[in-house]
Amino acid sequence: MTKHDIYEIFDKGGLLEKNFPGYEYREGQLLMAEMVRESYETNAISAIEAGTGIGKSFAYLAVALYNAMSSPDERTVIATSTINLQKQLYEKDIPMLFRYLGFSCKTALAVGRSNYVCILRFVQTRAEASLLSQDPMSELYQVGQWIKKAETGLFADYPSRLSFELRSEICCDGDLCPNHSCEYFKECFFFKAKAKAKEAKIIVSNHHLLFTDAQSRYISDVDYTEEMILPPFNRLIIDEAHNIESNATEYFTDEYDSREMLRQIHRIQRTGKYSSKSLLEQLGEYSTEVDIIDRIQDDIHLFMQEVGTLDQYLLAVFQKNDFQPVLIKVEQQGRLADFVKAAASVAEASGRLAAKINVFLEHNKAPEELDSKLAELKVRGTRISMMSEVLTRFCNFELWQDEVHWFNAESNNRDRNVQVRITPLSIAPLLVDALFTKLDTVVCTSATLDLSDQFAFWASRVGLPYDERRPFLKGIFLSPFDYQSHLMLLTPSDAPLPAKEMENPYIQYLAQTIFKAVHSAGGGSLVLFTSYVMLKQIKLMLASQFEQAGITLLAQGDLDRYTLLNRFIAEQDSTLFATSSFWEGVDAPGDTLRMVIIVKLPFTVPSDPVFKARCEAIDKSGGSGFYQLALQSATMKLKQGFGRLLRSTADRGVVLILDSRVVTKNYGVYMLRSLPESFHPETMTEGLCDKIENFLYG
Numbered sequence: 001m002t003k004h005d006i007y008e009i010f011d012k013g014g015l016l017e018k019n020f021p022g023y024e025y026r027e028g029q030l031l032m033a034e035m036v037r038e039s040y041e042t043n044a045i046s047a048i049e050a051g052t053g054i055g056k057s058f059a060y061l062a063v064a065l066y067n068a069m070s071s072p073d074e075r076t077v078i079a080t081s082t083i084n085l086q087k088q089l090y091e092k093d094i095p096m097l098f099r100y101l102g103f104s105c106k107t108a109l110a111v112g113r114s115n116y117v118c119i120l121r122f123v124q125t126r127a128e129a130s131l132l133s134q135d136p137m138s139e140l141y142q143v144g145q146w147i148k149k150a151e152t153g154l155f156a157d158y159p160s161r162l163s164f165e166l167r168s169e170i171c172c173d174g175d176l177c178p179n180h181s182c183e184y185f186k187e188c189f190f191f192k193a194k195a196k197a198k199e200a201k202i203i204v205s206n207h208h209l210l211f212t213d214a215q216s217r218y219i220s221d222v223d224y225t226e227e228m229i230l231p232p233f234n235r236l237i238i239d240e241a242h243n244i245e246s247n248a249t250e251y252f253t254d255e256y257d258s259r260e261m262l263r264q265i266h267r268i269q270r271t272g273k274y275s276s277k278s279l280l281e282q283l284g285e286y287s288t289e290v291d292i293i294d295r296i297q298d299d300i301h302l303f304m305q306e307v308g309t310l311d312q313y314l315l316a317v318f319q320k321n322d323f324q325p326v327l328i329k330v331e332q333q334g335r336l337a338d339f340v341k342a343a344a345s346v347a348e349a350s351g352r353l354a355a356k357i358n359v360f361l362e363h364n365k366a367p368e369e370l371d372s373k374l375a376e377l378k379v380r381g382t383r384i385s386m387m388s389e390v391l392t393r394f395c396n397f398e399l400w401q402d403e404v405h406w407f408n409a410e411s412n413n414r415d416r417n418v419q420v421r422i423t424p425l426s427i428a429p430l431l432v433d434a435l436f437t438k439l440d441t442v443v444c445t446s447a448t449l450d451l452s453d454q455f456a457f458w459a460s461r462v463g464l465p466y467d468e469r470r471p472f473l474k475g476i477f478l479s480p481f482d483y484q485s486h487l488m489l490l491t492p493s494d495a496p497l498p499a500k501e502m503e504n505p506y507i508q509y510l511a512q513t514i515f516k517a518v519h520s521a522g523g524g525s526l527v528l529f530t531s532y533v534m535l536k537q538i539k540l541m542l543a544s545q546f547e548q549a550g551i552t553l554l555a556q557g558d559l560d561r562y563t564l565l566n567r568f569i570a571e572q573d574s575t576l577f578a579t580s581s582f583w584e585g586v587d588a589p590g591d592t593l594r595m596v597i598i599v600k601l602p603f604t605v606p607s608d609p610v611f612k613a614r615c616e617a618i619d620k621s622g623g624s625g626f627y628q629l630a631l632q633s634a635t636m637k638l639k640q641g642f643g644r645l646l647r648s649t650a651d652r653g654v655v656l657i658l659d660s661r662v663v664t665k666n667y668g669v670y671m672l673r674s675l676p677e678s679f680h681p682e683t684m685t686e687g688l689c690d691k692i693e694n695f696l697y698g
């Protein structure tokens with residue numbers, strides 16, 4: 001593809017303007033496409049910030065498409081962070097662009113295996129729960145009807161919500177799949193999708209699957225010219241690239257999870273809604289080893305006791321720590337004797353259990369139709385051993401490397417479960433070794449990637465540039481939206497400092513100001529909190545006032561994210577209270593969203609162990625964890641929250657930041673400077689409502 005081709009598509013009077021009704025020429029889009037093209041041509045890595053409204057997906061898709069046509073041996077993988085963008089690219093943007101350009105190539109959607117229904121597991125489950133499967137009201141029956149007509153077999157396409165219990169019984173599981181020898185191989189949704197991906201020249205995937213593929217290649221020493229989880233590919237476009245570090249951190253964290261342990265044990269020895277006999281019961285009669293079932297049951301009993309003891313220890317730690325995650329440092333090993341003892345006992349008990357399971361498997365003469373049950377038993381045993389290995393590694397203090405060791409507790413209404421985790425201190429070496437050095441082109445793009453520092457912060461977190469000889473292109477393409485006249489930023493300088501955030505006067509101030517501001521805007525507001533506790537408290541304080549004012553108040557926690565967003569968009573004057581994940585990915589163009597209120601600057605809580613360890617590592621090396629990580633991460637997030645407001649050229653609205661540090665502290669001023677320049681009149685709380693009303697309706 002040449003520069004000339006780019007201009008032919010994106011320039012004034014180009015293919016898109018000619019064929020796409022309502023298409024508006026955007027210089028930023030053209031320049032971005034040219035940079036992506038150059039990245040392909042020079043085998044470069046590039047970092048591209050494309051402001052909202054640039055049309056970044058068309059910019060990179062056009063290059064990927066031309067490349068597919070001119071270099072049929074090559075393949076581009078596009079990896080997004082969210083399923084929403086993945087779907088939008090595959091279902092909307094790609095077909096639309098291909099139509100307007102008048103040519104196309106084969107494309108495919110690639111998602112993780114567990115997103116597909118496994119026909120074999122469904123059939124087995126149906127056979128075990130034969131009564132239930134005949135009841136038209138049962139979920140199992142309805143899934144059976146769906147499978148008959150399903151095109152993709154993706155749970156996302158199942159027309160209603162599927163219970164976790166059934167989904168985990170019937171999802172594709174690589175460890176349980178006999179591949180070609182499965183009798184349903186030809187109809188298998190997952191393998192059909194895999195075959196389609198092999199044919200495709202552009203694959204739309206996600207960060208998680210990209211890391212799964214990269215890790216498998218790394219471990220098996222297989223390069224990108226061969227098929228692994230994904231087919232061979234040499235060009236990679238990472239969209240929503242601001243999330244690479246957090247997604248990779250999550251992916252590369254090893255974990256012992258007490259609830260997951262119990263789940264594996266239950267699968268071995270218990271019956272369930274969909275199985276009248278446990279695995280042991282189904283296989284036991286074919287064992288040639290005397291008393292083996294009893295011995296396994298004894299080992300399971302002992303193992304559960306040890307897991308329970310470890311749980312008790314960890315829960316006591318969490319109770320002392322207000323159920324916050326706990327960072328464990330190597331200096332503390334002297335105080336961890338009880339933990340080490342309990343963890344070692346779990347590991348030993350799991351070792352004994354795994355050994356018995358192996359004996360059982362070796363001396364079992366089960367008929368062929370029970371092969372899948374034997375395989376499942378083996379998998380359950382292996383998973384228990386693997387989680388126990390995390391405990392062993394955790395307790396081996398001499399071998400601790402550049403990792404973060406921490407305890408986590410999760411709770412829902414009914415119970416709490418505990419996790420012991422090992423997270424890489426930095427994911428940069430992994431990304432460099434497994435991805436950046438191995439691929440011809442890596443384009444990283446997002447609406448939020450640069451902090452007026454030429455990508456220095458973001459790049460340093462992901463290990464770029466790793467070699468000065470490798471071309472590293474950088475491009476910032478500003479949003480075409482008119483922020484100066486369409487967006488008013490209000491930062492009342494008399495807002496109280498949030499240091500003692502749960503104190504009454506501060507909360508009172510927030511509640512009153514939020515209500516008055518939302519009322520002035522007539523609803524249509526997204527209120528972004530940094531803490532769910534605060535969200536709940538303010539919601540409680542304001543619920544009746546919202547009701548009296550006739551403004552629908554939606555809040556995270558009341559409904560799932562998807563339903564909340566749909567209602568917020570459909571009910572034009574509603575207001576949504578939300579936290580973390582809503583700081584990005586909310587796309588509500590038009591009048592639905594007239595105001596974004598940022599309650600507090602989005603600094604990561606210092607109690608987050610991975611974040612804390614990373615800040616400390618920077619401090620230790622002579623830098624400043626606050627300035628080099630905490631401030632930068634918060635600024636990136638603020639930029640994301642700010643970006644929720646204007647989603648189309650015609651949008652107009654107000655961003656209100658109720659944290660006076662943004663104007664009274666030097667670092668606050670730095671944060672403001674990273675936002676697109678907008679109309680920013682000086683203000684006090686007193687005059688807020690008039691300003692909002694005048695700007696929106698004056």
Ligand code: SF4
Pocket residue numbers: 117118119120121172173176177178179180182183184185188189190191
């Ligand atoms: S091939 Fe594997 S994933 Fe597909 S239906 Fe058979 S067991 Fe399930």
